[in-house]
Amino acid sequence: MVNQERLWQRLMALGEIGKQPSGGITRLSFTAEERAAKNLVRQWMIEAGLAVREDAVGNLIGRREGRDAGAAVVLAGSHLDSVLNGGNFDGPLGALSAVEAMQCMNEAGVQTDRPIEVIAFTDEEGARFRFGMIGSRALAGTLTLDELEATDSDGVRILDAMRQAGLNPAKISEAARSKGSVHAYVEVHIEQGKVLEQAGLPVGVVTGLAGPLWLKFTIIGQASHAGTTPMSMRHDALVGAAEILQVIEHETRKEERTVGTVGQFSVFPGGVNIIPGRVEFTLDLRDVDADTRQNVELRIRQQARQICDARGLALDVQVLQDIDPVHCSVDIQNTVYEACAALGLKAIPVVSGAGHDCMQLRDLCPVGMIFVRSKDGVSHHPDEWSSPEDCAAGAAVLYHTLLKLATV
Ligand code: GLV
Ligand code: MN
Ligand code: MN
Numbered sequence: 001m002v003n004q005e006r007l008w009q010r011l012m013a014l015g016e017i018g019k020q021p022s023g024g025i026t027r028l029s030f031t032a033e034e035r036a037a038k039n040l041v042r043q044w045m046i047e048a049g050l051a052v053r054e055d056a057v058g059n060l061i062g063r064r065e066g067r068d069a070g071a072a073v074v075l076a077g078s079h080l081d082s083v084l085n086g087g088n089f090d091g092p093l094g095a096l097s098a099v100e101a102m103q104c105m106n107e108a109g110v111q112t113d114r115p116i117e118v119i120a121f122t123d124e125e126g127a128r129f130r131f132g133m134i135g136s137r138a139l140a141g142t143l144t145l146d147e148l149e150a151t152d153s154d155g156v157r158i159l160d161a162m163r164q165a166g167l168n169p170a171k172i173s174e175a176a177r178s179k180g181s182v183h184a185y186v187e188v189h190i191e192q193g194k195v196l197e198q199a200g201l202p203v204g205v206v207t208g209l210a211g212p213l214w215l216k217f218t219i220i221g222q223a224s225h226a227g228t229t230p231m232s233m234r235h236d237a238l239v240g241a242a243e244i245l246q247v248i249e250h251e252t253r254k255e256e257r258t259v260g261t262v263g264q265f266s267v268f269p270g271g272v273n274i275i276p277g278r279v280e281f282t283l284d285l286r287d288v289d290a291d292t293r294q295n296v297e298l299r300i301r302q303q304a305r306q307i308c309d310a311r312g313l314a315l316d317v318q319v320l321q322d323i324d325p326v327h328c329s330v331d332i333q334n335t336v337y338e339a340c341a342a343l344g345l346k347a348i349p350v351v352s353g354a355g356h357d358c359m360q361l362r363d364l365c366p367v368g369m370i371f372v373r374s375k376d377g378v379s380h381h382p383d384e385w386s387s388p389e390d391c392a393a394g395a396a397v398l399y400h401t402l403l404k405l406a407t408v
Pocket of ligand 2: 356
């Protein structure tokens with residue numbers, strides 16, 4: 001029923017945009033690459049018979065009317081931006097599955113009661129500004145002008161990047177949807193883990209998502225001559241940071257599901273013969289349980305403070321983004337199971353370790369996700385891959401899920 005070949009060809013064509021020599025994809029928000037990706041998907045939305053527009057934050061939206069144009073809309077989609085040197089499925093599969101489902105409905109002449117909108121959210125990953133889910137925050141009405149002050153590695157603020165992309169940051173509130181205007185949000189996404197592969201199943205039904213907390217640690221010591229400063233007289237920011245990294249690993253490993261990652265690390269001034277005077281690093285800390293994550297965070301902060309005090313170092317910890325864990329709607333989960341059953345697919349419940357745009361919509365509407373099996377569980381890496389058959393299975397489950405959700 002869904003056109004596997006068409007979906008796959010589109011995925012592969014989109015994967016040419018932002019392709020790196022490594023074969024990975026870098027498509028950061030508000031760049032020419034992201035613009036090109038949106039333009040291409042816009043064409044496919046038009047081919048699918050959708051009415052296309054972009055909102056005040058650059059979310060690309062394709063609408064298919066229902067019998068009742070005034071009814072609350074069903075939203076389905078994902079994002080087109082990537083991490084640095086990421087894969088071709090994280091995001092694009094969800095957006096293109098939703099386009100495919102809409103095209104199939106039009107080809108089959110199916111009518112729904114509610115309108116359905118396909119959405120490609122602006123900047124889900126947060127790779128450029130260390131602050132993500134920009135499009136979904138705007139849609140939920142929670143994005144603030146203060147948050148648009150966050151900068152990329154060249155010092156460009158989100159505000160500036162939006163202006164360069166032809167958007168007016170003062171108008172972000174126009175992207176917000178009112179409560180009651182959105183009936184549900186559903187997203188197809190690759191699992192990015194190994195549960196489905198180990199179970200031998202193409203799709204899974206997401207029960208909940210771990211909440212990411214992103215912190216930036218800055219440790220200030222005393223830069224000085226590496227040859228003339230005795231070991232007992234140093235305030236080496238890097239050695240202090242190294243101790244904190246050990247604490248992060250130790251404290252996260254005490255918990256069953258908590259994960260902590262230091263993915264960016266900078267040493268200043270960065271000379272072979274200079275004692276590091278300043279170190280900056282990020283921490284990405286996640287758990288499906290908010291209390292557990294908070295306890296781990298507190299333990300890390302306390303011990304980091306003690307380490308710095310003992311070494312005569314100054315410590316600053318800045319919150320880059322703090323997203324609570326989310327439970328998916330049980331009604332939507334049941335609808336996805338019914339869709340799987342209609343297709344003769346067995347599906348199992350899965351938890352998302354990754355963050356997704358639906359987290360921002362939690363107070364706007366019920367949210368749900370359909371996961372597609374990932375090869376070797378690899379993601380945020382050029383080797384990310386899901387088979388054409390599994391991608392089509394995800395799109396088919398989405399088709400049936402949307403049909404049901406869009407029926408009054
Ligand atoms: C996005 O993929 C995230 O979970 O960081
Ligand atoms: Mn994603
Ligand atoms: Mn991702």
